[in-house]
Amino acid sequence: MASNSYSKLSLAFFCFSWLFALGIGQPFKAVNLGAWLVAEGWMNPSLFANIPNKDLLDGTQVQFKSLKLNMYLAPGGGAVLIANRPSASVRETFRLWRINESSFKLRVFNKQFVGLKNQGKGSTVVAVSNAADAAEVFQIVRKPGDPNRVRLKASNGHFLQAATASSVTADDGGSSDWGNQDPSVFTMHIVETLEGEYQVTNGYGPEKAPQIMRNHWSTYITEDDFRFMSENGINAVRIPVGWWIKYDPTPPKPFVGGSLKALDNAFRWAENHNIKVIVDLHAAPGSQNGFHHSGTRDGFLEWGESKIPETVAVIDFLAQRYAHHPSLAAIELINEPLDPGVTFGTLSKYYKAGYDAVRKYTSTAYVILSSRFGPASNTEFLPLASGLGRVVIDVHYYSLYKSFEKLSVQQNIALIYNKRASQLQEVTPSNGPLSFVGEWTSEWEVNNASMEDYQRFAKAQLDVYGKATFGWAYWSYKNVYPHWSLRWMISNNYIKL
Ligand SMILES: *[C@@H]1O[C@H](CO)[C@@H](O)[C@H](O)[C@H]1NC(C)=O
Numbered sequence: 108m109a110s111n112s113y114s115k116l117s118l119a120f121f122c123f124s125w126l127f128a129l130g131i132g133q134p135f136k137a138v139n140l141g142a143w144l145v146a147e148g149w150m151n152p153s154l155f156a157n158i159p160n161k162d163l164l165d166g167t168q169v170q171f172k173s174l175k176l177n178m179y180l181a182p183g184g185g186a187v188l189i190a191n192r193p194s195a196s197v198r199e200t201f202r203l204w205r206i207n208e209s210s211f212k213l214r215v216f217n218k219q220f221v222g223l224k225n226q227g228k229g230s231t232v233v234a235v236s237n238a239a240d241a242a243e244v245f246q247i248v249r250k251p252g253d254p255n256r257v258r259l260k261a262s263n264g265h266f267l268q269a270a271t272a273s274s275v276t277a278d279d280g281g282s283s284d285w286g287n288q289d290p291s292v293f294t295m296h297i298v299e300t301l302e303g304e305y306q307v308t309n310g311y312g313p314e315k316a317p318q319i320m321r322n323h324w325s326t327y328i329t330e331d332d333f334r335f336m337s338e339n340g341i342n343a344v345r346i347p348v349g350w351w352i353k354y355d356p357t358p359p360k361p362f363v364g365g366s367l368k369a370l371d372n373a374f375r376w377a378e379n380h381n382i383k384v385i386v387d388l389h390a391a392p393g394s395q396n397g398f399h400h401s402g403t404r405d406g407f408l409e410w411g412e413s414k415i416p417e418t419v420a421v422i423d424f425l426a427q428r429y430a431h432h433p434s435l436a437a438i439e440l441i442n443e444p445l446d447p448g449v450t451f452g453t454l455s456k457y458y459k460a461g462y463d464a465v466r467k468y469t470s471t472a473y474v475i476l477s478s479r480f481g482p483a484s485n486t487e488f489l490p491l492a493s494g495l496g497r498v499v500i501d502v503h504y505y506s507l508y509k510s511f512e513k514l515s516v517q518q519n520i521a522l523i524y525n526k527r528a529s530q531l532q533e534v535t536p537s538n539g540p541l542s543f544v545g546e547w548t549s550e551w552e553v554n555n556a557s558m559e560d561y562q563r564f565a566k567a568q569l570d571v572y573g574k575a576t577f578g579w580a581y582w583s584y585k586n587v588y589p590h591w592s593l594r595w596m597i598s599n600n601y602i603k604l
């Protein structure tokens with residue numbers, strides 16, 4: 108009797124652990140659902156296509172050159188705007204805050220805003236000051252047929268003019284022939300654009316954005332995609348979300364409600380198709396890296412110590428909501444915090460608090476700590492992680508940008524088997540946290556690569572990243588650039604899992 112119940116028990120235990128292992132499916136073969144709940148224009152340009160004046164979204168960096176003086180505008184000494192800079196760089200660059208399709212606030216390199224001084228006294232001097240609320244709204248009037256020839260109209264009804272190099276005034280009342288001699292005419296050079304969630308929602312504005320975003324969320328990823336994933340060997344998804352999801356259905360403007368419902372749907376579809384979910388806080392309040400995918404308005408990194416409580420509250424909200432969902436695998440506390448803007452000390456403090464927030468609701472879900480993006484070492488959080496249970500270190504491996512430009516196919520592949528393999532080993536200690544290659548892709552700097560080259564490159568990465576103890580996640584599931592799309596790579600026989 109006793110031995111019989113013992114063997115039943117051990118059989119039950121054996122089955123349970125086997126099912127448990129099967130169900131959890133680690134190490135994961137995952138894919139990122141990028142550009143879904145956090146918009147990314149480069150991956151999905153059609154979402155941005157119908158925004159009026161879509162080259163002037165929030166965070167667009169512009170420079171203005173006076174044609175008459177042949178000089179660029181910049182904030183000068185004494186907080187006034189001057190027009191005496193012969194060439195343009197950081198100081199001469201203005202970041203747009205879009206009010207509507209033609210009106211903007213202008214933010215300068217040191218985060219001050221352009222405003223008006225001595226309002227009403229004949230010639231109003233253009234100045235810079237700290238307060239966003241007090242900032243002047245300028246209408247950018249484009250020359251018909253020549254959109255980068257512009258005039259800037261202030262709220263006093265006058266156009267800015269650079270009559271002399273030492274100060275810019277808002278006192279030109281008249282019309283213009285748009286000629287080079289008119290001191291109110293400038294050429295506008297767009298240096299850089301941003302295309303993220305802030306840009307798309309504010310670009311469409313409060314009337315149109317809700318409908319457009321909800322349509323995007325319900326069509327970009329559907330249950331069919333989860334079916335496709337499970338039929339093709341994918342057993343987890345990493346889902347980037349933005350901090351505003353906590354405030355759904357009425358997030359702070361310009362963000363719009365509905366992404367929480369989409370995330371709920373993803374959990375349901377994941378359960379239906381035996382897929383696990385990694386929720387990834389991709390966009391933290393204030394922006395942890397200034398990248399377009401951080402929810403930033405203008406590219407400044409303003410996440411830090413003071414944002415920790417609000418960010419922990421977002422994690423708390425997500426953990427509470429999904430802790431007991433059978434599909435939850437992990438919560439990633441923040442994506443790609445940038446070194447040096449985000450310090451090791453601040454991030455450590457946040458990681459401890461974020462970890463505790465998750466553990467209030469679940470002892471089994473993994474907590475993922477993202478490595479800092481930039482020069483910081485990927486091993487810097489190993490000591491912190493070693494003291495916590497069920498923790499994962501996330502590293503992102505891209506073979507892109509300058510240092511990869513001159514590498515051949517063979518050199519790229521060798522780099523994966525050598526350098527990447529040893530880097531991954533460094534964050535895979537035998538008794539410590541698990542490792543996760545949370546982002547990688549098959550695109551590279553090689554031009555004119557053949558299908559076979561791409562297949563070999565993908566296989567090298569699968570071989571090496573397959574050794575990560577928590578698993579890997581491809582960036583991304585869908586993308587207009589085919590090699591960045593795992594769905595395309597699988598459908599076209601470039602990758603087989
Ligand atoms: C844009 O905003 C400005 C300033 O608030 C306002 O004067 C203007 O009428 C608005 N234009 C449009 C097209 O909505």
Ligand SMILES: *[C@@H]1O[C@H](CO)[C@@H](O)[C@H](O)[C@H]1NC(C)=O
Pocket residue numbers: 554555
């Ligand atoms: C190789 O790539 C370059 C740049 O992408 C392109 O201009 C060229 O036509 C390609 N050559 C071939 C043989 O495909």
